[in-house]
Amino acid sequence: MHVGTSQVLSNKLKEEIWSHKDEVDTIIGYILEGDGHHGSYKRLARITDGFGHRVSGSEALEDSIDFVMAEMEAEGFTNVHGEDFQMPNWQRGEDSCELIEPRRVKMPLLASGSSISTPLGGITAEVVVVRSFDELADLDRSETEGKIVVYNQPYEGYGTSTAYRGHGATKASEKGAVAALVRSITQFSVNSPHTGQQYYQEGVEDIPTGCITVEDAEMLWRMQESGQSMVIHLDMTSLTDGMMTTRNLVGDLEGTSFPDEYVVVGGHLDSWDVGTGAMDDGGGCAISWEAMVIIKKLGLTPKRTLRTVLWSAEEQGLLGGVAYYEQNQDLVPNVSIMMESDSGTFRPLGIGFSGSDEARAIMREILDMTSALNATQLGSEGSSPDTGDWVRAGVPGGNLINQNDDYFIFHHSEGDRMTVQDADEMDLCTALWTSVAYVVADLDELLPREDNSRK
Amino acid sequence: MHVGTSQVLSNKLKEEIWSHKDEVDTIIGYILEGDGHHGSYKRLARITDGFGHRVSGSEALEDSIDFVMAEMEAEGFTNVHGEDFQMPNWQRGEDSCELIEPRRVKMPLLASGSSISTPLGGITAEVVVVRSFDELADLDRSETEGKIVVYNQPYEGYGTSTAYRGHGATKASEKGAVAALVRSITQFSVNSPHTGQQYYQEGVEDIPTGCITVEDAEMLWRMQESGQSMVIHLDMTSLTDGMMTTRNLVGDLEGTSFPDEYVVVGGHLDSWDVGTGAMDDGGGCAISWEAMVIIKKLGLTPKRTLRTVLWSAEEQGLLGGVAYYEQNQDLVPNVSIMMESDSGTFRPLGIGFSGSDEARAIMREILDMTSALNATQLGSEGSSPDTGDWVRAGVPGGNLINQNDDYFIFHHSEGDRMTVQDADEMDLCTALWTSVAYVVADLDELLPREDNSRK
Numbered sequence: 001m002h003v004g005t006s007q008v009l010s011n012k013l014k015e016e017i018w019s020h021k022d023e024v025d026t027i028i029g030y031i032l033e034g035d036g037h038h039g040s041y042k043r044l045a046r047i048t049d050g051f052g053h054r055v056s057g058s059e060a061l062e063d064s065i066d067f068v069m070a071e072m073e074a075e076g077f078t079n080v081h082g083e084d085f086q087m088p089n090w091q092r093g094e095d096s097c098e099l100i101e102p103r104r105v106k107m108p109l110l111a112s113g114s115s116i117s118t119p120l121g122g123i124t125a126e127v128v129v130v131r132s133f134d135e136l137a138d139l140d141r142s143e144t145e146g147k148i149v150v151y152n153q154p155y156e157g158y159g160t161s162t163a164y165r166g167h168g169a170t171k172a173s174e175k176g177a178v179a180a181l182v183r184s185i186t187q188f189s190v191n192s193p194h195t196g197q198q199y200y201q202e203g204v205e206d207i208p209t210g211c212i213t214v215e216d217a218e219m220l221w222r223m224q225e226s227g228q229s230m231v232i233h234l235d236m237t238s239l240t241d242g243m244m245t246t247r248n249l250v251g252d253l254e255g256t257s258f259p260d261e262y263v264v265v266g267g268h269l270d271s272w273d274v275g276t277g278a279m280d281d282g283g284g285c286a287i288s289w290e291a292m293v294i295i296k297k298l299g300l301t302p303k304r305t306l307r308t309v310l311w312s313a314e315e316q317g318l319l320g321g322v323a324y325y326e327q328n329q330d331l332v333p334n335v336s337i338m339m340e341s342d343s344g345t346f347r348p349l350g351i352g353f354s355g356s357d358e359a360r361a362i363m364r365e366i367l368d369m370t371s372a373l374n375a376t377q378l379g380s381e382g383s384s385p386d387t388g389d390w391v392r393a394g395v396p397g398g399n400l401i402n403q404n405d406d407y408f409i410f411h412h413s414e415g416d417r418m419t420v421q422d423a424d425e426m427d428l429c430t431a432l433w434t435s436v437a438y439v440v441a442d443l444d445e446l447l448p449r450e451d452n453s454r455k
Numbered sequence: 456m457h458v459g460t461s462q463v464l465s466n467k468l469k470e471e472i473w474s475h476k477d478e479v480d481t482i483i484g485y486i487l488e489g490d491g492h493h494g495s496y497k498r499l500a501r502i503t504d505g506f507g508h509r510v511s512g513s514e515a516l517e518d519s520i521d522f523v524m525a526e527m528e529a530e531g532f533t534n535v536h537g538e539d540f541q542m543p544n545w546q547r548g549e550d551s552c553e554l555i556e557p558r559r560v561k562m563p564l565l566a567s568g569s570s571i572s573t574p575l576g577g578i579t580a581e582v583v584v585v586r587s588f589d590e591l592a593d594l595d596r597s598e599t600e601g602k603i604v605v606y607n608q609p610y611e612g613y614g615t616s617t618a619y620r621g622h623g624a625t626k627a628s629e630k631g632a633v634a635a636l637v638r639s640i641t642q643f644s645v646n647s648p649h650t651g652q653q654y655y656q657e658g659v660e661d662i663p664t665g666c667i668t669v670e671d672a673e674m675l676w677r678m679q680e681s682g683q684s685m686v687i688h689l690d691m692t693s694l695t696d697g698m699m700t701t702r703n704l705v706g707d708l709e710g711t712s713f714p715d716e717y718v719v720v721g722g723h724l725d726s727w728d729v730g731t732g733a734m735d736d737g738g739g740c741a742i743s744w745e746a747m748v749i750i751k752k753l754g755l756t757p758k759r760t761l762r763t764v765l766w767s768a769e770e771q772g773l774l775g776g777v778a779y780y781e782q783n784q785d786l787v788p789n790v791s792i793m794m795e796s797d798s799g800t801f802r803p804l805g806i807g808f809s810g811s812d813e814a815r816a817i818m819r820e821i822l823d824m825t826s827a828l829n830a831t832q833l834g835s836e837g838s839s840p841d842t843g844d845w846v847r848a849g850v851p852g853g854n855l856i857n858q859n860d861d862y863f864i865f866h867h868s869e870g871d872r873m874t875v876q877d878a879d880e881m882d883l884c885t886a887l888w889t890s891v892a893y894v895v896a897d898l899d900e901l902l903p904r905e906d907n908s909r910k
Binding site: 045052108223 | 500645677873
């Protein structure tokens with residue numbers, strides 16, 4: 001047992017946790033060596049091979065939601081339903097980007113989510129390349145006005161570099177630019193463009209924006225450095241056409257003692273419209289859904305309700321997560337833990353956790369109990385894109401720490417395919433995810449919070 | 456000095472080799488810390504950024520040959536000229552591949568070099584997926600006749616796996632298939648198709664063929680495994696339109712004592728028509744050309760002629776290499792060493808060498824003399840695609856051993872761009888390449904051959 005946190009817990013509680021050791025071993029054995037072998041991988045393949053990408057607003061997303069709901073019904077889960085919400089109806093058009101001078105080069109382009117289109121016939125403009133917002137700020141307005149600003153920012157981690165996609169258009173527009181092209185946010189490229197959401201700012205003129213490849217951004221930078229002037233023709237028809245409706249998906253395995261208390265596991269079923277969203281976030285959906293299936297198949301009967309939520313419209317700015325919270329926040333006192341996996345399902349390393357010291361000590365015990373999986377890290381942050389509101393409201397949060405060094409090579413690109421996923425690694429993720437969810441759902445008490453409040 | 460080979464050499468010869476230590480140090484210093492810093496990288500960028508890909512038959516290749524020749528003339532090299540040869544005029548058309556059943560998926564396709572087109576309107580046919588030639592052989596003809604054969608062979612190294620692209624169409628045609636699609640030959644993919652040459656066989660009907668991505672090949676395999684039947688629509692207009700002329704490029708730095716003896720360094724300037732051929736084989740061209748420039752700039756005056764050959768049409772089956780040998784084989788007795796770099800210019804590890812024991816001992820001494828570069832491996836094979844005929848004729852051959860583990864991630868794909876290249880690593884390659892070429896060119900004798908023959 002873990003020194004340093006174990007004294008927080010009473011012996012009685014520790015005994016209660018460890019009384020689940022047999023069930024946990026059963027879960028792990030079922031997945032690694034039993035009928036559950038490669039179950040989450042196969043489940044994910046049915047979604048990705050069957051429906052392809054599932055961008056919000058697409059028929060494929062709605063079809064895949066219907067598919068999962070029908071499966072969940074057939075699997076005997078209860079309360080299976082969708083929860084509608086509204087979102088902007090942004091549609092990717094036919095977008096193209098061509099270097100005209102000094103040499104004609106067709107450059108792969110992915111418009112950034114929410115980008116406006118170019119005027120009919122496109123934009124032909126000179127190019128100025130910068131490597132940072134600071135470099136842009138240092139330019140005289142005459143050097144940017146009427147031009148296409150290209151950001152060739154180095155990759156300094158997703159959290160940092162993503163600001164260029166998110167706000168590059170606004171910053172360029174403030175300097176009078178007519179469009180902004182952003183180097184794809186990745187550490188490794190095979191000339192692969194990566195997309196993602198961008199955010200206009202009120203009071204600043206909207207200009208079209210999208211991502212080009214690392215290779216092209218670097219080429220434009222070299223051309224500028226060698227004194228060549230560049231002209232790009234940009235033609236984009238992507239646009240936002242009013243609002244539309246999509247759904248979060250909910251399905252329950254009802255608790256035997258506290259049916260109105262919840263352990264929520266999930267991921268977001270929507271993806272970007274490139275690749276098939278196997279990694280982002282099909283994997284998180286698959287291990288969550290599979291967790292519920294396994295617990296039911298093994299005849300385990302957790303005391304409180306195990307709920308799978310598959311959020312939608314995460315990619316457009318966590319819209320599904322926000323909607324689910326708004327529509328269900330009366331459950332804040334009733335949710336023992338909100339677990340979302342949305343940073344890959346590579347080899348699991350542990351669980352990120354947000355919650356009280358006592359709750360953390362409980363998680364520590366559970367991870368010690370599942371140490372056969374070699375995934376015993378207990379991270380200090382358990383929030384996840386779609387669970388942030390819940391965690392901020394005091395609900396304990398859990399996420400999956402995994403060996404996801406390659407995550408951003410595939411993220412939001414055509415490379416987000418089943419090939420990224422490893423069935424054995426997914427088994428380990430599923431075993432960890434299922435064990436943690438099951439034990440927390442079966443404890444006598446909700447995970448304790450800072451203020452010891454209980455509904 | 457190296458134990459085991461040094462006794463092969465006379466003390467006099469060893470002294471002669473090591474008498475070049477100062478010049479070698481000058482070369483290395485000039486490149487790593489002097490005016491030559493990043494010279495080969497910049498040279499390569501001028502070619503790739505200026506002309507893009509340089510597939511044989513393209514204006515870009517001919518323009519880049521003209522460009523290099525004009526530069527070489529301006530740099531004061533002699534005998535700068537092109538040497539024409541004929542090759543099949545294969546032209547990539549508009550090729551597309553779409554999965555129709557069970558789900559519509561546009562699959563990136565690169566026709567393999569020399570592939571015929573599909574009949575007008577394309578081919579729509581059922582799909583059968585195999586993982587090996589053995590699996591194909593085991594199928595009943597009824598399972599392949601009239602179908603599109605998809606090879607989902609695992610990557611087992613380029614040398615092994617490339618047989619599927621090279622001969623997959625022929626093997627499929629022998630079983631009555633109407634087309635063959637081959638999983639791209641790479642160990643890592645971001646849904647990136649890789650092209651390359653394929654070879655029809657006389658007496659077997661030609662069928663259209665090309666490469667799809669690893670991701671799509673694996674998806675088709677999973678679909679087949681899960682019992683789904685698949686239909687693909689393939690529309691290809693690539694075709695061979697008679698013969699055409701292209702050129703190898705030659706430029707000399709004339710030797711001061713033995714002008715009719717040669718040390719040849721080079722690479723192939725042609726590339727595939729994806730990416731910009733920065734790695735394959737712009738890097739080899741750049742370090743070879745740069746070697747000659749550096750030796751001249753430093754005022755070094757090697758005894759024999761240093762010749763740069765930039766071959767063409769390597770990608771279509773070593774056609775330039777074969778032509779250069781046919782047109783110049785009278786020089787076999789006069790060439791001290793034939794050095795081609797065509798497996799990347801990543802961090803150098805040493806020199807691969809084919810030749811007599813005595814010549815090998817000389818190379819060992821030279822590599823010991825350049826040990827500051829940490830690239831002292833002396834490999835057992837010094838042949839290279841365009842120098843094979845020379846080496847088989849008894850000419851000593853050298854190539855560049857380098858840390859090219861990632862080579863086939865980019866090879867023949869849109870990812871073969873300057874971003875692959877590292878200017879510092881290229882400096883190390885250039886320093887090694889230049890030092891070896893210079894010392895061999897300045898020795899009193901040609902590198903000794905097995906039979907001790909000299910013209």
